[in-house]
Amino acid sequence: MIRPEDAQFHRPTSDDPLWSETNYFGLYAGQDTDRPMNIGVYGLFREPLGVLGSTVSINSRRVTMPWAADYWDAWQHLVVPQPSDLLDYSLANGLRVRCTQPNMVWDVDFSDAAAGLELHFRYTALMAPYDINDPAQDPMAAGRDLDLTWGHAYAGHFDQTGHYEGEIELRGVRTPIDCVSTMDHSWGVRAERQTSRLSWLHAHFSRDLVVHGLFDFSTAGGPDAPSALTMTHGYVLEKGQVFGLTGGGGTTDRTGFYPERVALSVVDSADRAWELTGTALTTFPWQSQPGVVGHNSLLRWEMDGRTGYGEAMDFVGLGELGEVYHRLHQAEVVARA
Template sequence: MITPEDAEFHPSGTARMWTETNYFGFDIPAVPAHVGLYALFRPNLGTVNSAVFVNSRKVEASWEVDFWDSRAYLPLPESGSLLDYRLDNGLAVRCLEPNKVWELRYDNGESLQVDVRFEALMEPFDIHDPDMDPRAKAAGRGDLSAGGAYAGHFDMTGAVTGHVVLNGARHEVDALSTMDHSWGVREERQLGTMTWLQCHFSRELALHAMFDFDPTIGPDRPFEAHLTHGYVLDGGKALGLKEGSARMTRKGMYSDTLELHLVDAHDREYRVRGVAQTRAPIQYWPGSMAFMVMPRWEMGDLVGYGTSTDFLDLYHFTRLYNN
């Protein structure tokens, strides 16, 4: 069970690689663009890894996106708190109500300014709580979320309002978002895989799912992904997913078309199809590469947006390209 105290740093003991992360990413469908605000804290090393980016195109390299700022050795914030901090790269986060409301700001003093507010539409979804997640005890060997890096983890869908100024152009933001917070011992090598995916249809209806997949399936080949955790947000309440699968076609290593079949704890089925509108490689932390796309989702007559991100460790690539 997630409590308000879990919005803050957790006791880290003496583990050198103890890590806490926060991700706040949101879409601007009219562009279409995705804005990512990520921070990975290693309190026992005194460092923060942060990635801030904006992408509206289909690109092959991170330096081709609209905006990219990646730092590996920022100092820990002077506040010593996840509830109110500012990093030296210009990212500032203030939690007004634990696990419910955050103010998110970023300013590099030149080409990108972000000023938005995230307001939760649900309670935090604890992937380790069997009362909330029917798959809490079903993690497989390839499931990244089963490792020590996700000893604690929650996801939460919310509404994001405010504005972004990119290269002088102002974009109003009134969007949906799924954030997450993880804590645990996160080594630099992580041999599991994960697809982290959201379909946002309205403030009343959204889907969030995590999958694992076979990392030996290479570029331009279709692949199947298998549900590890997830929920449907329905009218302000999240209901866990108990079964699910995804089938993706790829262009290179990027998902291009995505077909989801999900079943919630009440046996309701959801069939969703997505087509990627953007794509970019995002390196959230050294040692891993994530292939992010922003699909346009359709479920019956409903249309939504949200990202799908496939995480692989760099270790996996030697097997992909040397066989």
């Protein structure tokens, strides 16, 4: 069960210096226009080391290089402000985050005058935090395998859907922010080398209907092959009530590991089946930390005549990516011989 105090830093349960806490705010603007804008604001705090990494990304394009996006800013060695306070912090990169109601309301501001960027929004939760490690809340938590939930980095983790409202101005163009999307908070040991995969995705149809899920997948078929999704956690938010997912899966069609089309069929704790399909509007290679690539797509989702939006974030470690592309190169060499 997630409590109000879980919005704050946690006492490490390990002496591993890579103990970390994260906050991720993923949102979008202009989703009903010809320039849908995917926005990500992230902090990865390694408090035992006194440093943190922070990234801010804004992308309305199909890119495979982060610098080809509308905006990309990444810092890896910001100093954790002292006294450390995850409810109220300001960073040297221009990010200010205040949690005025723990696990319910966050105000986020980011300024980069040199790039002509002003980003300001309030996130207001539409549900209680969803604890993927609590069997009383998550039907998949009992007997879980941490290796299928992104390892011990997710030893403490919640996902939560809420309403984002604010404004972004980038290079003289102002766009209002008014969307339903999902944030998360994690705490645990986050290794530099990522050895498992994670597809973290969601579809937001309204304040009253959301499907969110975490999945594992295989890279064996290569970067352009469809891959089956194995569900590890998730929920349906319907009219303020949360139903944990109990089963199901799906398939992701890919180009260079970026999700192009995602088909899901999942079952919730009320024994209802939900079938939905998402199509990519954008692509972006988000590196939350140097050792992993999140193949990010903003998707337009369809379900029973409803249209929604949300991210698919498919994380693969650099070591595994290297092996995949090595096999691909070797196969091309053999084919040319």
